[in-house]
Structure formats: structure tokens, C-alpha cells
Amino acid sequence: MSAPQNDVSDWWTTSIIDMAPGQIRLRGHPIQDLIGSITFPQMIWLMTRGDMPSDGQAQLLESALVAAVDHGPQAPSIAVARMSVTCGLGLNGAMANAVNMLDDVHGGAGEQAVELYNSIANAKNNGTTLQQATAEVIDMWQVSRTPFIPGFGHRFHKPEDPRAPRLLSLVDEAAALGIVDGKFADIGRAVQTLMNERKGRPVPMNIDGATAVIYAELGFTGPLARGLFCLSRSVGALSHAWEQMQQGGRNKGPTPPAYRWTYDGPNPIED
């Protein structure tokens, strides 16, 4: 770019975008060559990683993006989007509050599952069986990080999260076509088997565990897995915020006004 180069221009450095008046290039591609030529998931891949995915890679990414858009008004991210518009925020503010919610607990399981799977892959590379590597990494995870195994178990969807088997079958198809390796699908299933055994009941792979298989197969890092979930869930936040905007409502609290909360502090108000 021909802008005056100096310490100020150098303060922000990027390999993502270059511009001159009348010209925009993303990752080196003129924008007009991308518009109408590549899909939105291809653009997401190109922007976050720098190279262009194959059609098969992009379609697998697309399936993960489609899968996680919504989990209803009980999900804090969706609830907040709806509450926001009743407080007067526009759709951008509602979406911002929703995405902000996707922190370590609400949005972190996919990121952590990618890390877990990669740890198992590394352990396996060192010569142990998949079963041994899975057991070792899970043990270490529970001791050094948290007893929660990210991506497995669901409060509501029992015995199965309907999204997981469908996503895994798409990975299997892609592996059969040589689009991905398939080893992370094996790892995900090995974790599932181990969890079922240890718990003595089905511990369903959930949306985070299943999309993490895809993200790991495609080579996305843990943090990007969370970022992609944020993109996907933004669609649900937008949809619910817009629906709430049409419904109206002012300052909608979490529950109907007649319900309040339990006060357990000093000097309660007597009936």
C-alpha cells in the first residue's frame, strides 16, 4: 500500500487486508473477484486462515456453522439478545451482548474440546493406542484442569444430542472422500466410549464436542473454534432479537413480573 509509511502506519500491521482508493484486497485477492465467486464459509476460512479451502473443506465447515445457530430462549446468549431489544438496544447491541456471553463456560467448550482432541492426538503419536491415549489425557485433564470433559454430556438432550451423529456422519463421508483424515472423529468416539463406560450411562457428545471434531479435522485452533461458534450463534441472536422487536415489550425481565426472587439476607420485608 502506498500510504505514507512511518511509525504511525506501522502501529497496526496486518496480512489480512490491503487498500488503496478504489481497491480492496483480502488476503491478496481483489474484493471484486471474491464477491459472487466464493461462498460465505469460504470467505470465513480465507479471512481467518489466509488460504482458500477446497469445496469439500468449505462444506464441512458450513455444516458446523449451520448446526450451532440456536438453542432457544433458555440459552443465556439468546435470552440476552431478546432482553436487550426490550431495553431499547438495536440489533447490533443485542447481538453484541449475546456474543459477549459466549465466554469460557457458555462458549468455551468447543475451544476446549479442540484442545482435548489435539492432546489425545499428540499422546497417540507417541506410540500408545487410541484407548490408552484417550484415558491418559482425560485423567490428566480432570486432575490439572477440571472434572468437566468439554463437549460431552447435556442437561437437556438425553440420551443423544440430535446434532452430533449427523455432524459425525458428515465427517465420515468427508474422510471417505479424502477431504479430511478422520482421526479426530475416531478420537471423539473414543472419548464418548470412555465417558459412557466411566459414567455407566450414555454421556452424549454434544454440539461442542461434535463441531470440535470438525474444527480439529479442518485444522482450526481452539480459539478459532470459539470464534466460529460466535459467528454461528450470532445468527440465532439476530433472529430472536428481531422476533422480539416485532413482538414489542419493554424492559422484559427474565421471568414474569409477578415472580420476583428469593431474598435470604437480613431484615426481610414482612408480609
Place this chain on the structure above:
Amino acid sequence: MSAPQNDVSDWWTTSIIDMAPGQIRLRGHPIQDLIGSITFPQMIWLMTRGDMPSDGQAQLLESALVAAVDHGPQAPSIAVARMSVTCGLGLNGAMANAVNMLDDVHGGAGEQAVELYNSIANAKNNGTTLQQATAEVIDMWQVSRTPFIPGFGHRFHKPEDPRAPRLLSLVDEAAALGIVDGKFADIGRAVQTLMNERKGRPVPMNIDGATAVIYAELGFTGPLARGLFCLSRSVGALSHAWEQMQQGGRNKGPTPPAYRWTYDGPNPIED
């Protein structure tokens, strides 16, 4: 849904999502029928509008989503995403701050352009020519709202924003195929002609003006046009935040530390 129906369940009502253990339906479609079967833009349409777009409609929507992902670290939304990660925020927080920025000035032009185009379409329906309708609505807009005509003019891209002609040509193609009507492309060009005449110089249709043509052709409301822009720009925010995370940096202010700001208040510090 078979959950206990009562005043609490009724507090949140939606036609977007239904759930039972092991089942999720979006707009009435079982989630496993959508994953791997529809594209991400089709899902965005389905979620925000309730019906399924044709392939041609979805592709036109896709082109608009692809076009607006990024405008570089000088755009406040992108700058904020990068600053956020240097302050310790994760990618969700960086994306949230970026999307929050897309308020009336930074994110509102597309929404307003859809409204402007629809006003011209309505005025034209009342029997005047396109040129008359355009002039009347622009005059009224500038008197009753603001002298800024949303979607036209660009501080940086002169004489042309490279995204606009490419997007308009895609609308023309879609109109030729009967996918859209094409009347909003005519309206957009009529505004452009009028602006050029009045200013006596090219006033390029910008990304907001061009995507608004697409959103209006596809029947999206003004607020949804903004929401779709938020989805698109989230891709750039994610990409820049992730790049900044890899670069490192702590508490990066807007300019290099040696530069400060101009103080014009009382009792300045003397050299």
C-alpha cells in the same frame, strides 16, 4: 413442545425454535435435516424470515455477506476488535465490542438505505416517474432527517467503491433470471445519477448502498439489513482479533505510545 405450559413458559414466546429432549426444530425443520443439507446463507434466511430461499436468492444474499466482511484497522469496528485482545479479552469479547460499534453511524447506513429505497419505491408506485420519485424522496429525507444520503459517497474510495459495481452486476444477472425484480437496482442507480448531478462530481455508491439494493430486492427490512451487516463484519472482527492475538501486544492504544493527544483545557503542563 410438551413442557409444562404456564405463565412462566409463556413469558418467552417464539416461532423460531422448538425443542424436546433429543429433538431440535428450527422454523419447523428437524435440525438434522438442515445440517449438511442447506448452506449457511440459507440458514441465515430461514432463521431470520421463516421460509426457505431459492438457490438464487440465497446466492445473492451470500454475495452481500461476502462483500462487507472487512474494511481494515482504520474502521472503528476492526480497530476495537484488535485493541480488545491486547486488553485481555477473548475472541468472543473482541467480536462483541466490534459488533456493538455498528450503531447508527458506523452500521446504520445500510439500514437507512433500505428505508430510503423503499420510500422511493412507494413514491413511484403513486404514479410519478422514477426520477421524480427519487428527487422528491431525497429532498424530503434531507429536510426531515439529515443531509447525509445513506449509502452514497466514500471518504476513501474515489471515484468508485470496488464492491458496488460488482454487487450491482450480480443483481442485474439475478433480475435477468427472474430471481429478483430489479427495481431496487434501478432505484439505486437513480439515486446515484441524482447525487452525481447535484454534487457535480461522482458520488460513488458505497458498500452500504450496494448491499441495501440486494437486501431490498430480497425483501429484507431495514433493521435486518443492519443485522446482516453485523454478521458479515463479525468475520473481519474475528480475523483481525485472531491475528492480533498471535502478534501479541499489551494494552495497545490507538496510536504509538510516543504520540499522545492535544490538550486544550486549563492549566496545561509546561515543558
Place this chain on the structure above:
Amino acid sequence: MSAPQNDVSDWWTTSIIDMAPGQIRLRGHPIQDLIGSITFPQMIWLMTRGDMPSDGQAQLLESALVAAVDHGPQAPSIAVARMSVTCGLGLNGAMANAVNMLDDVHGGAGEQAVELYNSIANAKNNGTTLQQATAEVIDMWQVSRTPFIPGFGHRFHKPEDPRAPRLLSLVDEAAALGIVDGKFADIGRAVQTLMNERKGRPVPMNIDGATAVIYAELGFTGPLARGLFCLSRSVGALSHAWEQMQQGGRNKGPTPPAYRWTYDGPNPIED
């Protein structure tokens, strides 16, 4: 400030703060002269307005800041703060989401009430009685803006919001001491009288209506009235977020998990 002056330094200009290594001046005052010497409300006044308030002015401001800190977990701002920490956000993120909620509906009534009172004051200056000015401005407000009269009426606190009479009595005391004029207390009471008459029942002045009297008496603009409310409510957001953090909980939705929502869209899941 002796930093190199140029177009970059000029990009941000402020009369609030000047700095040199080892020196910070706020509104011209060395920071070490302020710390331990002025109160937090005095600092808030100094920072937002530039001059130093009298003790009486600062105490009246302080009473308004004290009054609005909390309205319980049914207030969207407080609910969001609590939900945020169960999603993994730190206290800064929880407070940010809460403050973001204080938009036109949830946080705007105080701002609008200051504007309403100032309109009445201006109308009265033109020679009409307080009653006439109040009626005229209310009529105009309801026609040109919204039927809601900001600062009056409360869904929950009937017949009286306990904060309003206490705040008004403090304004009366300050007016008796010459600290403020008292005319906005008169205006607030005139609006109350009119609203009671028109509705035929008590329409209690609420926290927004009462703090707006104080902010108007002290010369704060409407937007700053909202900003001050944001500062005050941040205390409640912090307190509730911290309490929730100690309670634990993961991804707490708005209502208990057994409750879901009402689905009114196509193809519902049958029992």
C-alpha cells in the same frame, strides 16, 4: 503537554486530561491534589463538567447516585450481570453487559425527563403559568414523541416509589439553603399533579423522574443524566455479579431449566 504536536496528536483533543511523565492533571488539577481531598461525587462532577461543585451541590448529586444502584434481579440490567458470570465472564464483562442494557427504554427515562422538565421551564419562561406550561408541554410530548411520560408511573411500586419523596425532600432542603433554585422540584410536582388528574389515580413519580429533578436542578444535560444513572446502576451490577460468582452456577438461563418457552411456529414437536 510537550509531546510532539502534529496531525496524529491532534486527532484526539481533550480538555479533560493532560499528562507528562510523572504528572497527571485532570481539568487542570494535579491528580495528587485531588486524591484524598475531594469526594468521588465531586470527582464525577469535575470530570464531566470541568468545574468544582460546592459541597451542597456535590451532596445532592451524591444522593441521586446512591438512590439508583439497584432494583433487583427482575431488572434486565441486574439479571444480565448475574447471567454473565455464570457464562464465564469476569466482573468487567458482567458490568459491561449490564450498562449496555441501559439504552433508551431501560436507561433513557431519566434523560428524557430532564428534557421534559427543561421544556416546561422554557415554556414557563415565555410567560405562562406553571400549570399551563406543564399541560402544553405534556400534550406536545405525547403527540410528537410518545404517550409515555418519562419518570412517572411504576409497574411495581404503587402508590408510591419510596425513593422519590425522599429525593424531593432533599431538593427542598437544598433550595431552602440556596444551593439550588427549586424550580425543577416545582415542575416535577406539577407534572405529578397533572398526571394524577388525567389518569384519575396516583401515577407515582419514579426514580427516573426524581433523579431527573436533581440533575436538572444541578444543570446536568439529559445525556449526562443517563450517564450518571449508568454509574449508579453499575454498583448494583457489580454487587449482584459478585454475589452470583460466589454462588456458582453454569449458564443460568432466565428461568429454571424445567421451564422452557412457548413455541407458536409451524410443525411443533408432538408429545
Place this chain on the structure above:
Amino acid sequence: MSAPQNDVSDWWTTSIIDMAPGQIRLRGHPIQDLIGSITFPQMIWLMTRGDMPSDGQAQLLESALVAAVDHGPQAPSIAVARMSVTCGLGLNGAMANAVNMLDDVHGGAGEQAVELYNSIANAKNNGTTLQQATAEVIDMWQVSRTPFIPGFGHRFHKPEDPRAPRLLSLVDEAAALGIVDGKFADIGRAVQTLMNERKGRPVPMNIDGATAVIYAELGFTGPLARGLFCLSRSVGALSHAWEQMQQGGRNKGPTPPAYRWTYDGPNPIED
């Protein structure tokens, strides 16, 4: 509170606030008894901790709140507040974006310094001297967490941050009066001495290190120390956002428009 008690009301439980129509109690105190009777810092203490501080405790807290309000437009929190209003956000949105920025790097040093000081206090309780305890804890911190010692060193303020000695002298005064113990002031100075020795140059205690002494002396936990910093810095965010609103400006990027950024990716645009 006499609201219908059930699983819904129990979903949110708090010891902070109780309400009935016409009644609000905070930590058991009727709100009208607090308004005009206690200071804003006393309210902040009462809300976050549950008990009422002494006047001396409240004044020490107040000095810390006064000290951290602003650090100019180069601080990411302040820059973002100003950028936000030029994008169309109101003051609540600008404050929200600013507070969100106060994450682990930008807002976490105070929290971490409280933890560091408490670790040293615990180590000292085990019978070692203050110097030994300080050296041991610092060593362990640098090995197990990060080489950064939170609260010490400043990019800009050399050799001294003007806020730190003033705040420490207020702690000394309070300790002399028996309001606080003074042991954390000793600990802070011991860290300073050690850092100076190890670095061979003055490593000034900064605002985070100094306010952490106060928060630790007053018994605030680490997370609350960050929360209190958020409250304090919100004042600066509000002031700068309001100043920017009066100045105008649209979509102000971080640097003047003529400057862009450095592109280091593939296929750059040639001059």
C-alpha cells in the same frame, strides 16, 4: 418478601435486595434511610460487602475510586469510549465498551496485585521475615504465572507514578489512626524495594499497585478490586464520551484518515 415462593422465584436468590410494592431494602436497610444519609462510597461498600464501613474506611475507599478515573485517550478504555460515540452509540454503549475492555491485561493488574499481596501476607504469617516472604512469593509468581509483577512499572510515568505516593501516604495516615492495619502498605513497599534491587533502577509502584494496597487493607477480594476499578474508570469513560459527543465526528478511526496501516501479506497493491 411475600411474593409467591416457588421454583421460579428460587431460581434467583440474593441477600442484597428485598422489595415489596412501595418498599425497597438494600442489605436490610430501607432505601429512604440511605438516600441523603450515606455517601456513594459507603453505598458501594454496603452493596458489595453487606456491612456498613466506618467513615475512615469509606474515605480510604473513596481515595482509591478518585485516583483511577482516567488515563487519557491513549488508554484503550478511554479511546474506545470516544470512538463509540462517533459510531452512533449513546453514553451507555460507550461506557459498556470501555468497561468491557478492562479485562485481564488492561484491568486485571489491581486484582492480581491484591492476590500477590495476600500471598505475601500468608507467607509472612508462616514465620518468615517480610523480605523473605516477598522474595519467595515473587519468585514463585514469576515461575508459575508470569514474569510481570502486577502493579509495578509504568511505560510512561517514570521514575514515579504521581498517584502512588499520595495513596500510600493516605494509608499511612489511616494506619496511624487505627483505621487499617498498615501491613499491606509494608508489603507494597517491600515489593517495590525488591523490584528496584532486582532491576537496578526504579520500578515505580503504579496506580494498580497502590490501589491494591488500599483494597487489601480494607479486605476487598481480588475480583472486587477489579470491579471497583471498573466503577472508577467508568467516570473517565463517561467524561470522554460526552466530550466527544459535543465535538462531533463520525466513525473516528484510531489514527487520522491519511494514515493507514502496514500490510505485510501476499500480493500487495503496487503504487
